[in-house]
Amino acid sequence: MSDSKARTFDLLPRPTRRQAIGRLAGAATVAGLGLPVFAQAKTLRIGATFDNSSVEKANGCGLFLGSSAYFNALNRAGGINGTKVELVMADDQFKPDIAKANALSFAADSSMLAILHPLGTRQTAEVSDAVPGMAVVGPNTGTVALRKKANPNTFWVRANYDQEIDKLIATAAVLGQSRIGLVHANDPFGLSLLEGFKASLVKANLEPAVIATTPNTTSMDVDPAARAIAKANPQVVIVGLGGTAPAFVRALRAAGCMSQAYGVSITAGFLGQLGDLAHGVGFAIVVPSPYSTKFELVRRYQADMLASGVKDFSLISLEGYMDAAVLAEGLRRAGPAPTRAAVLAGLERIEAFDLGGVKINFGRTNREGSQFVDVAVISSNGRLIS
Incomplete structure (x- = not known):
């Protein structure tokens, strides 16, 4: 593994970093995209472009840790309709032009079904516009102007x-x-x-x-x-x-x-x-506190993060976990041999979908899934209070 690849999980505490990489990696590496992925003979392939090396790296890595933990758990349970999910990452350095290039590279691969949680306002705009025939799920931005654009391929999980x-x-x-x-x-x-x-x-x-x-x-x-x-x-x-x-x-x-x-x-x-x-x-x-175990969603998230060797819980990794759960539901509804069009249709049919305390509602004319918003404060002892 090159130095650039080795830095992918720099946010992990040193004792768990090697374990997490092993669990998230599987046995194969996708050439040119910089991160090991799950090795499967037959997979549902999902792309993820985000900042993994620049000013927004903390958010990018957090999103990916959460979505990876979700798909790890899903794959251990047999995948979707008996098929495993492969999550492929590309670093866009928080640069819109690179995010667009990554999206176009994903789109050029006919086995790639959708794109998960792009990070940033301009980055999301470039990604959504570049791949009109692919679902873009869970962009990490709440910019309202983007949601007013005619991008029916983009499914927003977070509130604005x-x-x-x-x-x-x-x-x-x-x-x-x-x-x-x-x-x-x-x-x-x-x-x-x-x-x-x-x-x-x-x-x-x-x-x-x-x-x-x-x-x-x-x-x-x-x-x-x-x-x-x-x-x-x-x-x-x-x-x-x-x-x-x-x-x-x-x-x-x-x-x-x-x-x-x-x-x-x-x-x-x-x-x-x-x-x-x-x-x-x-x-x-825009997600519950990652420590609020009154939510079934949070209890599952904590268990799946720990199973993937990650002990640090965060709001951003919980958001990535939720994004992955929503995309997985769209994949389920797309049927046993999903196409890009079937995934788009499957996501559109998600209504009153309970993630375990947070409900997601899409529809033919609605692409804003969640209305959940709360306020949290960092206490004097460093704990998150909401």
Whole structure:
């Protein structure tokens, strides 16, 4: 295995990393795509393109750990209609053009049935447009503008960012916090958040306390935005950033601002980089807490992660697990010899599908499956409270 392949599971704790690779890998490696996959004589092949080496690596690896754990468990139980599932990864480095190239490579392989959880707003747009005849399931973005596009091949599992911001502002209002600001990236992802933020404030009969921007989703030039927020000193700042969120929060605290920080869901994957500064940070979540065992979904997820040698539970890996479960249901409904068209039709027929506490509803004119949104906070002892 080359050095680039060996870094695929860098997020795993050292004692379990070798075990997890062995369990996830099987006995064969897909040439050129950089990750071992399940070796089967006959398989249902699924592609996954996401960032495995750049600023969004934490989220990309988390998604893949969760979906891999689901398919491992599924394969141990006999697969779908007696056929195993093979999950093939390609690293897009969080670059839209590479994500598109990966999707086209998957589409050129007639054995590949669907694409799972692309990561990022522009990346998802490129992937969905590039493969209109393939199902794209569970994109890891809540950008509303993408969902308004005519992409009937794209099935959204998570709630959208407008729903997340509505929940964050409603939570702030319950706590008596009315001076609310926003920091967002100056790109399609960030501008979508800005539109949702303004609409949510109108519904709450509030005005924005401050709005600041960073150059783009990957830019670490966050100090000017942090200083602008600190100067306005809102009661709450909604952090509409992903991989750059930890740098922003550190800059905000360094500027002397102690405003309550609420992140959108993609922020959660990076809170581990904040250390003690994560305490008290809140964020929207679009899946249940990975520790909330009152959900049957979470109990299955924990068992399947452990069976795959992964002891660290997270929101992002639970999201990947859910994405895989939804795609698997579409594959089941596609019949014993599924085609790409049959998978699309199978997904479209999913209605009132209970994942174990979270329901998924698609339909002929509906591609937004889940409405689940909650708010979680990192406590003083580092635990997730929702």
